[in-house]
Amino acid sequence: MAQVRIPTPLRRLTHGQEVVQADASTVGELIAVLEQNYPGFKDRLLDEKGQVRRFINIFVGEEDIRYLQALDTPLQQGTEVSIVPAIAGG
Amino acid sequence: MRASYPPAALQLREEMAVRRARLLTCDSVLDLIGGTPLIRLRNLEPPGVELWAKCEFANPGGSVKDRPALQMIRDAEADGRLTRDRIIIDSTSGNTGVAYSLVGAALGYRVKLVMPANVSAARKQITAAYGTELVFSSELEGSDGAIRLVQKIVAADPDRYFYPDQYSNESNPRAHYLGTGAEIVAALGDRLTHFVAGVGTSGTVMGVGRRLKEHRRPDGGRVTVVAVEPDDALHGLEGLKHMASSIVPRIWRPAECVDQILPMPTEEAWEMTERLKEAEGLFVGHSAGANVAASVRVAQDLARRGERGCIATVLCDRGDRYFVPLRWETCYG
Missing domain, CATH: 3.40.50.1100 (Rossmann fold)
Structure with a gap:
């Protein structure tokens, strides 16, 4: 099970939950599981080619998955995954 | 069409630079705030529409703020x-x-x-x-x-x-009412038809908007004010606010001076940020890209209808503000 930290703009998809659990062995799989449990995730995170949108940052532990294996980045039991958007306003 | 200068024009440019430098002696870094130049974005203009951008990155702190x-x-x-x-x-x-x-x-x-x-x-x-x-x-x-x-x-x-609270402080739009807005009117005067700016605290669009609404062109027309906001709660336009999903700033009262709110997709703004480098030699942040992308949309709408126009917008900051420092550079804090 990975622990996924959800940013404020996506918490309406998770019914307000800040952290959700998902059973997946890679980040790509994790997004598919999130989409299944909370429809709307995939379109927000991935572009039409199935790649992570340029302005979305996904961290596994402290590392940005762009510097790991992108969507193929493996997830260990209990790994923390954070979805971090840009900063709004002022 | 790229600008090219005959020798006489080059000499004039040099003379102007010297004259400007003479005017630019001042007592404090604070005297350098405001009075930013407007730059024409000729390579992004459709026929019949002027596009101007206020170079807020020229403030000493590097941004409109x-x-x-x-x-x-x-x-x-x-x-x-x-x-x-x-x-x-x-x-x-x-x-x-x-x-x-x-x-x-x-x-x-x-x-x-x-x-x-x-x-x-x-x-x-x-x-x-x-x-x-x-x-x-x-x-x-x-x-x-x-x-x-x-x-x-x-x-x-x-x-x-x-605690100034920039989201609730009327001095925030006032800075743009007294400064940015007045400067745009002074520079573009009666030609100006539109002003376009993104909404973060909303200080820029509210302050400039109020100032421009006081201006009446000789034909009786007023300036149309367009506010730009991200098209989705989850976006990549740092500095801009998606109002429906945010704490709404108290100074944001669009009914007072905003004619239109234009939702901007992150991708379109990012593409314009790239294009500004190639087309105009301007390396700016993504909120500036959003402002220009929205201005180009307004310009193209005007051109399609066969109307003339003169649009002003704001380049909020430079692109290098988003760099990650290199390992060997000095680290503070």
């Missing part, structure tokens, strides 16, 4: 809300923080800032270099998380701080 930071501090000094014993504190996504740090250092005030932990490294470093104290809020909660945290800090020790 120098104007409201200075105005909020000057107004608070004038009416006694800010005294020497108080620390200036506010929440910021970064640029206002740089501006507070600069103005605070120039005037001898201590500054403390609450920023989301994921603001760009450049902005953390610049503010820390000025001696500003930084507090970080959750990177998952964006600028609204920073707002909630600063309110908590101030509530615990209200006498210690001066």
Whole structure:
């Protein structure tokens, strides 16, 4: 099970939950599981080619998955995954 | 069509540069805030429409935020809300923080800032270099998380701080009413038909908007004011706010002067940011890209209808503010 930290703009998809659990062995799989449990995730995170949108940052532990294996980045039991958007306003 | 200069024009440009330099001696870094140049974006213009952008990156703090930071501090000094014993504190996504740090250092005030932990490294470093104290809020909660945290800090020790609250402070739009807006009218005058600006605190669009609404062209027409906001709650336009999913700033009262709100997709704004480098030699941040992308849309609509127009927008900051520092560079804080 990975622990996924959800940013404020996506918490309406998770019914307000800040952290959700998902059973997946890679980040790509994790997004598919999130989409299944909370429809709307995939379109927000991935572009039409199935790649992570340029302005979305996904961290596994402290590392940005762009510097790991992108969507193929493996997830260990209990790994923390954070979805971090840009900063709004002022 | 690219600009090319005959020798006589080049000589004139040099003379103008010398004349400008002579006018530009000043007593304090604060005197450099405002009075920014307007640059014409010829290579992005459709036929019959002028496109102008206010170079707010030319402010000494590197962004449009120098104007409201200075105005909020000057107004608070004038009416006694800010005294020497108080620390200036506010929440910021970064640029206002740089501006507070600069103005605070120039005037001898201590500054403390609450920023989301994921603001760009450049902005953390610049503010820390000025001696500003930084507090970080959750990177998952964006600028609204920073707002909630600063309110908590101030509530615990209200006498210690001066909390300008850029989202609620009327001096923020006032800076643009007195400065940016008046400067645009002075430069473009009766030709101006549209003003386009993104909404973060909404200070720019509200202040400039109010000023421009007072201006009436000889044909009786008024300037159309277009506000730009991200098209989705989850977006990549740092500095701009998606109002429906955010704490709405108290100074955002669009009914007073905004004619149209234009939702901007992140991708379109990012593409325009890239295009500005190639087409105009301007390396700016993504909020500036959003402003120009929206202006180009307005320009193309006018051109399609066969109308003429003159559009002004704002280049909020430069692209290098979003760089990650290299390992061997100096680290502050």
